[in-house]
Amino acid sequence: xxxxxxxxxxxxxxxxxxxxxxxxxxxxxxxxxxxxxxxxxxxxxxxxxxxxxxxxxxxxxxxxxxxxxxxxxxxxxxxxxxxxxxxxxxxxxxxxxxxxxxxxxxxxxxxxxxxxxxxxxxxxxxxxxxxxxxxxxxxxxxxx
Numbered sequence: 001x002x003x004x005x006x007x008x009x010x011x012x013x014x015x016x017x018x019x020x021x022x023x024x025x026x027x028x029x030x031x032x033x034x035x036x037x038x039x040x041x042x043x044x045x046x047x048x049x050x051x052x053x054x055x056x057x058x059x060x061x062x063x064x065x066x067x068x069x070x071x072x073x074x075x076x077x078x079x080x081x082x083x084x085x086x087x088x089x090x091x092x093x094x095x096x097x098x099x100x101x102x103x104x105x106x107x108x109x110x111x112x113x114x115x116x117x118x119x120x121x122x123x124x125x126x127x128x129x130x131x132x133x134x135x136x137x138x139x140x141x142x143x144x
């Protein structure tokens with residue numbers, strides 16, 4: 001096992017950043033960046049690859065995210081099923097969504113204490129919530 005690990009470390013590209021050794025396949029290339037920033041807002045599931053490694057999440061985004069569904073209500077900081085909120089290249093906060101009687105209700109928390117002020121953020125968040133409502137209506141219509 002130790003020999004296999006050493007061979008893998010030799011074949012994989014890596015970088016040492018802030019005390020952490022990062023590895024990735026040497027042949028993996030990042031897609032070229034578009035000239036225009038992606039203004040979409042995304043609510044990420046707690047098990048999304050961007051989120052599931054909590055230590056990496058904290059290193060990348062500078063704040064602690066915890067999935068609190070199994071945390072007693074009085075000890076929760078973010079919410080029962082808080083969804084990290086991705087905008088541009090940052091996870092700027094989290095959202096708690098509930099659906100009742102066909103309507104989506106959302107509340108948000110932000111790392112800085114307030115949402116980004118850019119109109120593009122507000123527009124992107126409205127589009128993400130509208131997409132979530134469409135998804136929920138489709139599931140209801142399918143009898144789920």
